[in-house]
Amino acid sequence: MLKGRRMMMVLLSLSMMLITMGSFGNKPAEAAPSFAKGADISWVAGMEAQGYKWKDKNGVTRDVLEILKNDYQMNSVRLRVWVNPSMSDYANGYMNAEKAAELALRAKNLGMSVMLTLHYSDSWADPGQQNKPYAWRNYTFQQLMDAVWSHTVYVMNTMKTKGVTPDWVQIGNETNDGMLWNDGKASVNMKNYAWLVNTGHNAVKSVSSSTKTIVHLANGYDSAVFDWNIGGLIANGANFDVVGMSLYPSSTDWSTKVTQTITNANQMISKYGKEVMISEIGMDYNQPAAAKSFISKIKNDVRNISGGKGLGVFYWEPQATPGYNGGYAKGAWQADGKPTIALDGFLN
Template sequence: MRRFISMTIVLMAFFTSCTENKAIAQPKTSAFAKGGDVGWLPQMEATGYKFYDTDGAEKDCLQLLMDRGMNTIRLRVWVNPSDDKASGHCSKEETVAMAVRAQKIGMRIMIDFHYSDSWADPGKQNKPLAWQNHTFSELLNDVYFHTEDVLNELKKAGVTPEWVQVGNEIPGGMLWPEGSTDNFNQLAQLLNKGYDAVKTVDKKIKVIVHLDEGNNSGKFRWFFDNAQKNNVKYDVIGMSYYPFWIKTDYKENITDLANNLNDMAARYNKEVMIVEVGGVDTQEQNTYEMLAAVIKAVKAVPHKKGLGVIYWEPQGAKSWSGYALSAWREDGKPSMALDAFKEK
């Protein structure tokens, strides 16, 4: 009887272990990355927003995204953010918690450093308030230690991101005015400090440098030619692609995007990735077709240098965020546009 009980316990432990290992699936890092930036998700949930599948059943948002073929989550991190519902949060602690949650269900992780207390993009690259009066030498240390600190906290929690962005949409530089492209040598030093911090934590993490308007070859050539002249260190060229913001339909410039992806990969011998994309939430068919075309263009980059496509805030419903380029309906259900990610 005792032997039977002992054997039963062993078997139970074995099956429990197998079940747990299955629940915490390890992502396939060689697969094409299909994902979403979901920085708003914790706040949406905290304010009571509910997510539903197409059959009306309430479901976890990350599971809904996985059901539509996504395997990657991108998370922004701000230095000392406010508690503003839509333009705050995304602190180190919140980012770590969200990354752990996503990885537990088998998602791959990308971390996007804005080096600001709120949004950084082509129109604004504001220094964090705590860094406001720092000298350039101090800013170099700020970038290094902030990057290292966040990544070490992730590592302690069991998460090592596959990709890290040093800066967010930086065609004009970052940490203005010191890191402006008007002084590219200083920008290069800041980017390299971020790169060095990432590689100190884990050499396998791929560092991304990210610009907007992925269809604009001239912008990308100018920036990355200067990056090359100033010895900027990075692994991946990241692009945003939003036909809406340049007041066009994707059919007018999807070929330009494809050509630019191929050009960047060949010209600089780098991998390329669409780290932000989005379409109008009410134009589901058009957004579906745009996403399918973008995914096809990235997959077609020679030598498998096209790494993936990330939708920006697919779950960020306009009724909650006021943002019109999510892929979520007013009834709390995902748009059919996201079905584009299901394609093999």
């Protein structure tokens, strides 16, 4: 009899452990900011490994995340994750789930929220290239969906082990013509694209039900592409929470492009019932006054979208110095290690 009671106690303890684990496995995100002002900082770890340091506007060397938060009122960071970046000729292993989780923890410890951008590639995914990871290259479509699921859950759980629950996760990056080509190429098979988005969305929600998923397209002013892509996804049963947009105008056309982007954002809200996030913005570092005006304008216009449906604005890699990584010229730091005035546009 005593043996039976002990067995019942063991089984009860195991049941309670499983319930607790299940609850933790679906841990909700911490409260997202009412309006996200942020930066994609994915290059930071690699730059630090190369010996880069950053100064504030007074010339004092400080942690770059602290500068972004305390000097420019940023409350969020964006981090991209590649499947196996060591397979590409870039990154030297950076921008994997583990490195992203380390950066995410640094941001969380400063009180900042986190957006993940899952590229589902070993290297850059954007409108011109959506290459499958090398390990997935010969998969059937079912195997591809299974890989998207398992990779997404793996990245989310890698974050969770650091105590970080992202507020937003992009299912792909700048998927103007879909993802994981050619299986998920939207112009070839919109339904496959929708199923891949669904798979990523469901995988995110399986770990954190309150994390918002994003479908992110480039050229936020191009309403025709957004209508075709977002409308096609929804017509094919795709589930996601937010429409993400990129905008990289010039110093002469930024005002027009912002107006067009906000018009497009309002159309996405009214036609499809989706919230909108400006996931990436940038402008040439040698036009800092125009960049400041651009940032201020788009920040205020997105924040003023009716119903609070404009969720925020992220600057892409502001900590990049002129010409970093083979010529990137849209950062907001100068060669002397001090920031330009561009990021002042984020100040309230």
